Amino acid sequence: MNHSLNDSSNNLSSDSPNSSLENSLENIAVSVRHLDYYYGQGDLRKQVLYDINLELPKGQIVIMTGPSGSGKTTLLTLIGALRFLQEGSLNVLGQELVGLSKSELVEVRRNIGFIFQGHNLFDSLTASQNVEMAVEVLKDWGNKRQRATEMLSQVGLAERVDYKPKALSGGQKQRVAIARALVNQPSLILADEPTAALDKQSGRDVVTLMQTLAKDQGCTILMVTHDNRILDVADRIVNLVDGHLESDQNFTTFNQTHDPKALV
Numbered sequence: 449m450n451h452s453l454n455d456s457s458n459n460l461s462s463d464s465p466n467s468s469l470e471n472s473l474e475n476i477a478v479s480v481r482h483l484d485y486y487y488g489q490g491d492l493r494k495q496v497l498y499d500i501n502l503e504l505p506k507g508q509i510v511i512m513t514g515p516s517g518s519g520k521t522t523l524l525t526l527i528g529a530l531r532f533l534q535e536g537s538l539n540v541l542g543q544e545l546v547g548l549s550k551s552e553l554v555e556v557r558r559n560i561g562f563i564f565q566g567h568n569l570f571d572s573l574t575a576s577q578n579v580e581m582a583v584e585v586l587k588d589w590g591n592k593r594q595r596a597t598e599m600l601s602q603v604g605l606a607e608r609v610d611y612k613p614k615a616l617s618g619g620q621k622q623r624v625a626i627a628r629a630l631v632n633q634p635s636l637i638l639a640d641e642p643t644a645a646l647d648k649q650s651g652r653d654v655v656t657l658m659q660t661l662a663k664d665q666g667c668t669i670l671m672v673t674h675d676n677r678i679l680d681v682a683d684r685i686v687n688l689v690d691g692h693l694e695s696d697q698n699f700t701t702f703n704q705t706h707d708p709k710a711l712v
């Protein structure tokens with residue numbers, strides 16, 4: 449399949465009729481169109497994202513690479529409805545984010561699972577309680593302890609549900625974070641350098657697990673990583689350099705045209 453940026457721009461060009469736009473959106477988890485983003489005000493205003501165009505079809509695992517400071521986290525937090533859009537449009541799971549209020553953005557976030565670099569677990573809570581916190585954002589909790597325990601079993605932590613983070617290894621903590629991100633069966637997972645703090649084998653285990661669970665649940669994953677050891681899990685790789693989306697290709701093409709060391 450060809451996923452070039454030009455193709456996706458053509459699919460959703462602004463002069464296409466509305467009906468075809470809606471049809472194509474049914475299969476698209478995220479559509480970013482002409483997105484610019486700036487930090488700061490006045491003289492200090494600095495552009496960090498330039499005319500980003502990107503479509504994530506449902507069910508794909510897409511990896512975003514790029515040097516430090518190129519704007520990856522900023523783009524991820526925009527897609528995750530964690531900050532307000534400034535210019536351009538952004539459709540996430542069928543919802544246009546432009547013009548949404550804070551509470552409407554919170555609603556969008558209910559369908560997104562977040563996994564961050566530093567796992568962000570609460571040290572005073574057990575693994576199960578950390579996962580249960582995610583269940584509590586649902587309107588109907590059901591049996592949250594049972595849901596949390598089942599999800600922790602799926603990530604291989606059945607024996608660790610009542611352990612606190614300090615009694616877990618780095619890889620185990622990251623697996624708790626994955627359980628927390630997946631327990632509500634989100635349609636979209638956004639992961640920001642989820643293997644950064646892990647050794648090679650734990651990093652590999654963590655992404656393989658994400659891949660398996662995502663395929664089982666049919667969700668879309670956008671994962672930022674510097675880690676060239678895990679690029680092969682991607683259906684597709686996009687590369688962000690100085691706020692510009694520079695390439696968009698499958699793993700084999702990416703590997704042939706990029707020096708892996710240049711990613712770090």
Ligand SMILES: Nc1ncnc2c1ncn2[C@@H]1O[C@H](COP(=O)(O)OP(=O)(O)O)[C@@H](O)[C@H]1O
Binds near residue numbers: 514
């Ligand atoms: N809250 C902020 N205020 C001002 N500048 C920021 C802020 N966050 C990030 N930046 C700047 O925006 C640019 C992109 O940052 P970021 O999105 O974190 O990049 P990456 O995740 O690719 O390392 C960098 O130059 C960074 O210094």
Ligand SMILES: [Mg+2]
Binds near residue numbers: 520521522640
């Ligand atoms: Mg970052």
